[in-house]
Amino acid sequence: MNDLLYLSGQYIRHHKNKLLILIIAITLVSWLPIAIQSIVNQTAEQLLDRANQTPLVIGAPGSPLELALGSLYFRTQPPETLAFEELRKVEETGFARAIPLHYRFNAQGHPIVGTHPDYMEYRKLQFAQGRPAALLGEAVLGADVARALDLAVGDFVISSPENVFDIAGVYPLKMPVVGILKPAFSPDDQAIFVDLKTSWVIQGLGHGHQDLNSKKAAGQVLKKEGNNIVANASVRQYNEITPDNLDSFHFHGDNSRHPISAILPVTKDSKSAALLIGLYQEEREGIQIVRSQRVISELLDTVFTVRDYIIIGIAAIAVATAIIALLVFLLSLRLRQGERFTLARVGASQTQIFLLMATEIITVLLVSACLSTLLILATQQFGMQLLQQLLLN
Amino acid sequence: MSLALQRLEFSYPDQGFALSVPEIAIQPGESIALVGPSGSGKTTLLNLIAGILMPGKGNITLHDVTLSELDVQQRRQHRLRHIGMIFQSFELLDYLDVCDNVLLQARLCHEITIDDTLEERAHAMACDLGLEDKWHRNVQALSQGERQRVAVCRALLLDPALVLADEPTGNLDPDNKVAALSKLIEECRQHKRILLTVTHDHSLLSNFDRVIDIATLLEKRGPAI
Incomplete structure (x- = not known):
């Protein structure tokens, strides 16, 4: 078995560029959809959590989204004060x-x-x-x-x-x-x-x-x-x-x-909140009151829609990549036909030949899976902060 | 170790090809040239002797071991351990260097452990064939003559009783052909190995102890050496 692993290792070393390209392609197409799903969901959860903790924001007229994001994250300026x-x-x-x-x-x-x-x-x-x-x-x-x-x-x-x-x-x-x-x-x-x-x-x-x-x-x-x-x-x-x-x-x-920039009204209960909203919507001109949760939900709806389109696009690319990878493996097997013939004539068993041929595919898939898993874990750890920075800046 | 072929009969299903070999006995150290027109069954006979193909009838015996009494795995191990093979296009693995190509057969054989002694033996054999400075070079970077010598090294490393060569000099220029074949014959004779070589090149026949024309199965005696 060690000798077979050695021979496989030599094959991989000799064809490292081809295999590296395959590994990168497969890693990316398997990581991206999961990563996008993961960071969008985590970000949505955190955005909604902050919005739920700050149900109402009062500010000058203008974009409710800018007012909510500014008051919750201090990252955007309200157009008016x-x-x-x-x-x-x-x-x-x-x-x-x-x-x-x-x-x-x-x-x-x-x-x-x-x-x-x-x-x-x-x-x-x-x-x-x-x-x-x-x-x-x-x-x-x-x-x-x-x-x-x-x-x-x-x-x-x-x-x-x-x-x-x-x-x-x-x-x-x-x-x-x-x-x-x-x-x-x-x-x-x-x-x-x-x-x-x-x-x-x-x-x-x-x-x-x-x-x-x-x-x-x-x-x-x-x-x-x-x-x-x-x-x-x-x-x-x-x-x-x-x-x-x-x-x-x-x-x-x-x-x-x-x-x-804004006022955070801290109401005693939901009835007070409803009355305050009613008061500001009906009687106070030149001032707006926004429900953070609703505004953030609207933002997230847009983000989710974009996410879905991106994932569909990546899925299409993934299918194309899988087909290309399959083609590369098949062509590689065809190119190695002579090698299989030689090995069989010299005395290699069918199992040995199969393992030698399969190592290429197994290595590519295994390394891609490991890299993809590592990237997904890294994304779960740091991706949310990164996306928030992108969204809020 | 002697080789004996007794009343061999073989045919490929649905192809109308049939090979019939009445009786051949080859003594250790003998070099035999196997000649005949294309499609007459020379390579098929080599494959039968190697145990890659199994005859419909008859027996092949190498050093008291009758191939038909072995199962597939045993035949494979027998081939790895006792038969060295040299192919026309040498069939080296292009992703391996000279060292690993020479050791390939040993790596595939369960009975062999690759240790320092075997590596040193392989290296010495390669040096003897003029490959000392190519030992860790990829075989893609070698000339045809050098590739042929790597193939010879691979075939002889495990000290086989029988060397089967299918047009081993077919890709060499005329000067190298004679030199390479002479070296191979000499090496086999020295170590009492049987050398069975398929060749189309009639200019080389005088180097062999015997010539067997597969088409007629007419055994001819080569010139005394």
Whole structure:
């Protein structure tokens, strides 16, 4: 048997290129349909799970899908924002507690989510290190962000500017990391949480600078009109909120008019949810309320349809590949007819000849099956994250 | 080991071909040329002697073993162990190197274990036939003459009592033909092997001890060597 395996091994080594092409083709056509099925199903399950945990989202008019995906995954920007006063209006209905979300900015690709401390409780997020953000300018990192940026409590995270060429634009804000969350295996792992007001500071709606009423700043003041002071560009603006300069931070304008991306209404029960939906659909113009589960289901319906078409296409390719592989094996057997004849005349048994001939086919099928299984396992492990990145980006 | 053929009769079903061999006895060390026109049954006779085909009647005895008394598996093992075969197109396996082609018959034989001694013997035999620098070269890269020598090495490695050669020099140029055949005959004579060679080339007949014309089964005596 060892000698037969040796001879088969020599045959395979000599024809490795032909067999490699066959193995790759068979592996791909057997792996792809299962992989697609697997990652789409897993992704659908996770998307629906997140949507079920967040049944309602309130936002500005526009694409319900963008609003739902943005509020659930912080990856898409709503075309319009809401005024912060909408939060109060939701709570005044008495049907729900309202949690604001402001996710316009990011730090090195990770979304910065301005919200209230209620969000942590709502998502049941737990701290691995540190504490919740208590002061303006403090940040709490999701588990993946801390790992990806190699940050710990006491380090700093800096918001990324929206446009590096905008000289008059918002400066990056340097934020101390005061807490790191335990992995929640959800989009929260990839987010940086700050207080809502901190996100407004990042947007430039609030800022801190040296005291213009002090004697030191007298040379920088251009004119004073009542409470308004106009200063020149040499006035120092702070890009980090510290206990020393915290008091100098202030917001211009009415906070109730400041923007938020969305509101997560946390209803007491399904009746409250139904009443809130009815109220917003009938009476509140310029605001939409979306049912996340329905929106995500519609998205998944499209994904499932595309998946089915892809699988049908791959199945057709698989049939063609199987036929070509069969043809290659048959041609190979025909080419080896002389070898079979020689072996038989020299003294090889029919079993030995059969095993020598079959090794080619068995090897191709076995190696393809092993590779395909490995790829399927890898897909089940990592494919879902990959697809989510593709879908959400 | 002597070879004896007694009243052999063989026919292919539905083909109208029939072979009839009254009696032939060949002594160890003898070299026999088997001649005859195409289709006269030379290769069929070799296949009968090798045990690949079974005669309808008669007996073939090699060293007191009568082939008709063996079953298929025993005949196969008998062939692997005691008969070396050389084919016109040499029939080497093109995915193996010289070493593995020489050892092929040994690999297929259950009674043989390939150890260092056998490998050294194969290597020495190849060196003796001028293949020392080709030992690990793929046979596709060899000339016709070199391929023929590999086929001879394969046939002789297990020290067979009988060597059956079906036009072994058919693919060689005239100069190489004589040299190769002389070497083969000499090697067989030296080790008391029977050499039975099918050939169409009448210029080579003088090298053999005896010539058998299969068409007439007229036994002719070759020139004394």
